[in-house]
Amino acid sequence: MSSDPDKMMSKADKMTKLTLTRWSADWRGATELYEQAANGFRASNKYEKAKVALEKASKGQEMQASPWDAAKHMESAAALAQKLSIWNEVADFYRKASELYTECGRAQPASDALGKAARALEDVKPDDAIQLYTDACEILEEDGRDQMAFDLYRACANVYIKLEKFTDAATFFLRLGVAADKCDATNSQCKAYLSAIIVYLYAHDLKQAEKCYNDCSQIDAFLKSDQSRSATRLLTAYNEGDIEEIKKVASSSTVSNLDHSIIKLARKLPTGDVTPIQMNTNDDLDEDDLT
Amino acid sequence: MTVIDLLTRVDSICKKYDKYDVDKQREANISGDDAFARFYGDFETQIETALEKAELVTKEKNRAAAVAMNAEIRRTKGRLAEEVPKLQRLAVKKVKGLTTEELAARNDLVLALPARIEAIPDGTPGGPKNTSAWAPSTTSRPDIKFDSDGRFDDDYFQESHESSQFRQEYEMRKIKQEQGLDMISEGLDALKNMASDMNEELDRQVPLMDEIDTKVDRATSDLKNTNVRLKDTVNQLRSSRNFCIDIVLLCIVLGIAAYLYNVLK
Numbered sequence: 055m056s057s058d059p060d061k062m063m064s065k066a067d068k069m070t071k072l073t074l075t076r077w078s079a080d081w082r083g084a085t086e087l088y089e090q091a092a093n094g095f096r097a098s099n100k101y102e103k104a105k106v107a108l109e110k111a112s113k114g115q116e117m118q119a120s121p122w123d124a125a126k127h128m129e130s131a132a133a134l135a136q137k138l139s140i141w142n143e144v145a146d147f148y149r150k151a152s153e154l155y156t157e158c159g160r161a162q163p164a165s166d167a168l169g170k171a172a173r174a175l176e177d178v179k180p181d182d183a184i185q186l187y188t189d190a191c192e193i194l195e196e197d198g199r200d201q202m203a204f205d206l207y208r209a210c211a212n213v214y215i216k217l218e219k220f221t222d223a224a225t226f227f228l229r230l231g232v233a234a235d236k237c238d239a240t241n242s243q244c245k246a247y248l249s250a251i252i253v254y255l256y257a258h259d260l261k262q263a264e265k266c267y268n269d270c271s272q273i274d275a276f277l278k279s280d281q282s283r284s285a286t287r288l289l290t291a292y293n294e295g296d297i298e299e300i301k302k303v304a305s306s307s308t309v310s311n312l313d314h315s316i317i318k319l320a321r322k323l324p325t326g327d328v329t330p331i332q333m334n335t336n337d338d339l340d341e342d343d344l345t
Numbered sequence: 346m347t348v349i350d351l352l353t354r355v356d357s358i359c360k361k362y363d364k365y366d367v368d369k370q371r372e373a374n375i376s377g378d379d380a381f382a383r384f385y386g387d388f389e390t391q392i393e394t395a396l397e398k399a400e401l402v403t404k405e406k407n408r409a410a411a412v413a414m415n416a417e418i419r420r421t422k423g424r425l426a427e428e429v430p431k432l433q434r435l436a437v438k439k440v441k442g443l444t445t446e447e448l449a450a451r452n453d454l455v456l457a458l459p460a461r462i463e464a465i466p467d468g469t470p471g472g473p474k475n476t477s478a479w480a481p482s483t484t485s486r487p488d489i490k491f492d493s494d495g496r497f498d499d500d501y502f503q504e505s506h507e508s509s510q511f512r513q514e515y516e517m518r519k520i521k522q523e524q525g526l527d528m529i530s531e532g533l534d535a536l537k538n539m540a541s542d543m544n545e546e547l548d549r550q551v552p553l554m555d556e557i558d559t560k561v562d563r564a565t566s567d568l569k570n571t572n573v574r575l576k577d578t579v580n581q582l583r584s585s586r587n588f589c590i591d592i593v594l595l596c597i598v599l600g601i602a603a604y605l606y607n608v609l610k
Contacts (some may be wrong), residue, residue, distance in 0.1 A: 075440075237548070241541035241542065241544070241550065307531050307534035308534070
């Protein structure tokens with residue numbers, strides 16, 4: 055067996071091609087050769103060729119009905135693609151790996167693969183990253199392992215915040231809350247709700263923030279928590295136009311325990327001018343109602 | 346025998362034969378039978394202790410402690426005063442072995458007791474003085490003066506230099522305490538957050554550990570099976586019959602080879 059990876063590649067290719075002399079492809083031998091070739095290429099820093107070799111090795115494993123090894127090879131191929139910055143291939147490879155993992159019945163590695171893909175694509179193709187994160191969360195939720203999904207939700211919301219799509223970010227935080235509720239993780243749940251409220255306030259959407267707060271107050275665990283108190287203080291401060299109070303709440307320890315991106319948003323509150331306009335409108339409504 | 350030995354011996358003998366000492370017994374018995382004498386003895390001791398305490402009070406520098414001790418003395422005096430009538434009743438009772446003169450003497454003693462009780466100094470101005478004069482501000486104590494003498498005008502409520510200083514100090518200390526408490530509360534918040542995060546993390550790990558447990562169990566049972574089968578196989582291989590057959594066949598092959606070698610040579 056020659057040690058030159060290129061030769062191994064060509065040999066393996068020949069083994070898999072069906073010709074007159076060869077009636078069935080010898081996948082086992084081919085896969086071995088592919089793997090060795092890939093190692094050789096990696097050692098000599100020929101990442102492009104290593105990637106191709108890994109792809110073929112993965113296909114070979116698939117043919118041999120061992121999806122686990124196939125998935126592993128796919129992941130390595132995707133990592134190499136990431137190094138080479140071929141982004142659509144990264145996404146594709148990780149997706150394929152994730153499917154293979156699901157075939158094995160292992161949800162955790164599947165979602166891990168998608169998570170890795172999303173992280174790789176966060177800066178470059180954020181929309182794809184978001185899609186990948188969502189898919190990863192769904193896989194975990196189907197398997198009933200919601201707790202692992204927390205990190206993914208948080209990362210996804212961070213991406214949305216970077217894209218300045220605040221409603222979507224808040225939606226994700228609420229989804230985090232739902233997942234936390236299923237696992238009785240009250241602390242994470244309350245933090246998620248507080249983060250959502252802060253995001254709404256940052257988007258200067260006071261009505262939405264109040265609605266969100268009211269919705270979340272239906273939940274006992276949130277109502278009794280520190281985070282709910284901070285939210286009340288924040289909302290009353292906004293209603294009264296008290297900037298000092300807003301700043302004080304934003305620098306309190308409850309807010310400082312949230313994610314970094316949320317802390318940054320909170321420090322930048324209040325966005326725009328905060329005037330106690332709300333009081334007047336409330337009075338008008340009351341007068342109308344009485345007449 | 347040394348002097349010390351003698352003394353100890355004498356002491357122990359006396360103690361042993363104390364119960365035959367008539368005089369001593371009579372004395373003890375008198376106290377036992379005569380409730381009055383016992384009571385009176387008690388009284389005397391209490392009065393003595395009260396007087397001692399009063400002496401200590403005069404020497405006491407700490408005003409709070411002095412006040413407390415005076416209060417105690419006053420309490421004792423009150424109690425003793427209550428018990429005097431009881432003692433009087435006992436004094437009138439006739440006890441055997443007592444002469445009439447002694448009886449009269451007892452009565453006198455009891456009557457003298459209230460005076461003696463009152464005489465114990467307890468920090469208030471003397472008895473007769475209290476009952477006679479009730480002038481409000483000019484009581485006997487010379488060092489406590491009520492300067493205003495009943496005048497409650499503007500000056501009275503004006504804070505003096507000392508009181509304003511005191512108030513300032515109090516405010517400063519309060520502020521420092523609040524700062525300290527703020528820091529403590531911040532630390533506690535951080536701790537609480539970390540603790541709840543740790544709690545959730547551990548909750549997350551629990552199902553993973555269960556999975557690991559099942560998988561490792563499966564792996565162990567597989568290994569055990571494999572080991573048993575391997576043992577059987579190796580035993581079969583090592584059976585001596587196979588060995589003998591192997592050796593015999595080997596010899597035959599070697600013999601044939603040697604024969605051929607010879608023939609060809």
